[in-house]
Amino acid sequence: MSPRLMRFLAALIGFGFAGSSALAADPSVTMNVWPGVAPGEPATPTTQPSPLVKGEYTQVNDPTIAVYSPPADKANGVAVLVCPGGGYRMLAYDKEGTEVAEWLNTLGVTGIVLKYRVPARADLPRWLPALQDAQRAMSLIRSEADEWKIKPDHLGMLGFSAGGHLTAATSTNFDKRSYDPIDAVDQLSSRPDFAVVIYPGGIIQKGTDQLSAEIRVSKETPTTFIAQANDDPVNSDNSVYYYLALKHAGVSAELHIYAAGGHGFGLRPSKNPCSTWPARCAEWMLNRGILPAGN
Numbered sequence: 001m002s003p004r005l006m007r008f009l010a011a012l013i014g015f016g017f018a019g020s021s022a023l024a025a026d027p028s029v030t031m032n033v034w035p036g037v038a039p040g041e042p043a044t045p046t047t048q049p050s051p052l053v054k055g056e057y058t059q060v061n062d063p064t065i066a067v068y069s070p071p072a073d074k075a076n077g078v079a080v081l082v083c084p085g086g087g088y089r090m091l092a093y094d095k096e097g098t099e100v101a102e103w104l105n106t107l108g109v110t111g112i113v114l115k116y117r118v119p120a121r122a123d124l125p126r127w128l129p130a131l132q133d134a135q136r137a138m139s140l141i142r143s144e145a146d147e148w149k150i151k152p153d154h155l156g157m158l159g160f161s162a163g164g165h166l167t168a169a170t171s172t173n174f175d176k177r178s179y180d181p182i183d184a185v186d187q188l189s190s191r192p193d194f195a196v197v198i199y200p201g202g203i204i205q206k207g208t209d210q211l212s213a214e215i216r217v218s219k220e221t222p223t224t225f226i227a228q229a230n231d232d233p234v235n236s237d238n239s240v241y242y243y244l245a246l247k248h249a250g251v252s253a254e255l256h257i258y259a260a261g262g263h264g265f266g267l268r269p270s271k272n273p274c275s276t277w278p279a280r281c282a283e284w285m286l287n288r289g290i291l292p293a294g295n
Contacts (some may be wrong), residue, residue, distance in 0.1 A: 025102075027066035027113075029148070033136050038063060038117060038129070039179045047115070055094030056086070060117050063133040065140065067148060068101035068111040076108040076292050077151040078285075081137055081192070084113070085161025085264070087201070088120040088127060095266045096160040103267055103278060104158075107291060110150050112141060116166070127169055127202070127214060130162075132179045134170045135190040142188045154290065156222075157192035161234070161264065164200030165215075168242060171195045171224065172216040194290050195224040196281055199263055203238040210241075217245040223252040225284045227277040229261030254284050 037043055041061045048059035069075065082104070084096035091097070093115065101111025116133040120126035138155065145152040159167035174191035181187070205212055224246055228239040236257055246253040261274030269275050285291045 025068070027101075028069045029067040031065050031067075031140070031144075033063040033065060033114075033133050033140060035182065039132055040121070040124075040129070041117070050090060055092070055098075057091040057093055057115065057118065058089075059119070060091065060115055063117055063137075064115045065137050066098075066101075066113045066115070068098070068105055068113070069148070070105040070108050070110060074105075074108040075110065075149060077149065078108065078154045078156070078290060079110040079112060079141065079148070079150040080104055080156045080158050080196075081134070081141065082111055082113045083116065083130075083134065083157065083159035083163030083166045085159070085163045085199075086118060088118060088130065088162045090118055091115060092160070092264070092266075095264075095268075096163060100158065100267060107282060107285070109291070110148065112137075125214070127162075127165060128178060130166050131169050131173065131214075134166055135173070135178060136186070138170065138190040138192065139185050139188040143185045152188075154193055156194040156196065156290065158196035158198070159200070160198045160266065161201055164197040165202040167192070167195050167197050168200060168203055168224075169214050171221050172218065173214065175220075191220075192222050194285070194288065195222050197224060197226045197239070197242065198277065199228045199232055199234060199265070200226075200238050200242070201234040203242045209237065211245055215242070215245075217242075217249050217251070219250045221246060221249060221251045223288055225254050225281050227256040227258070227274070227280070229258045229263070229265070229272070229274050231260050232263045234263050252288070254280075256280055 045062035050056035050058045082100045084091045097113040104111035117129040142152040157167045226239045228236040243255040258274035261272045
């Protein structure tokens with residue numbers, strides 16, 4: 001390994017260990033995901049912050065993307081759509097959204113936080129409105145690639161918990177839209193070029209080792225990094241069986257199961273080794289050629 005590559009890798013690991021507890025700077029762009037109302041939603045937009053927890057949302061029917069750009073002298077053209085978790089009931093928007101965008105910026109990556117629809121609609125699969133939002137957002141980002149100075153073929157996706165399930169669903173359903181196409185944006189691909197899935201739930205059918213019907217792994221599924229804690233009450237089997245499905249399909253994947261950490265650890269530092277996952281993820285992005293060496 002060259003000295004230059006070693007210095008770059010050391011910098012990435014340092015960023016991963018440091019984590020973040022501060023909010024990212026204001027986004028450079030905030031944009032509605034849909035040109036009008038989202039599919040099946042009322043005409044009156046609603047975004048309701050949690051009355052109990054700052055930085056969380058309990059009601060969203062007008063999804064948006066918020067673009068956090070790295071400094072121009074550090075930017076490398078890579079971008080990631082970030083999907084906070086919350087069980088499709090709410091969004092941990094700061095802890096698993098804006099803070100993650102801030103970390104991505106330290107890697108020269110543009111972080112784009114998706115505020116997708118919650119809570120789940122009673123008459124629909126709980127993940128469907130969010131999948132519609134994510135598919136549209138991926139195509140929308142590609143339509144703005146020149147304006148935002150990102151590479152449309154270096155667009156990944158990163159999600160936590162329900163957002164991890166959403167990332168897996170988006171990674172495995174790019175061959176069919178979950179809504180009727182609206183305009184030219186929907187002619188652009190919704191497939192992530194790479195994916196990061198952190199402590200996901202709902203990947204497997206409850207009480208089985210079978211993937212949920214909406215997780216349609218194929219050889220075209222993007223290369224994926226997966227991390228979860230063994231003592232996660234959501235069950236680390238979700239990560240294990242997703243990894244195995246990817247492996248059996250011939251998809252490059254990396255899996256980390258940490259002994260302890262529970263659920264919802266985000267990227268904030270703790271005494272548990274699970275806090276090192278950002279460093280491992282940065283290594284993976286570098287080794288897979290997603291990040292340029294010596295950026």
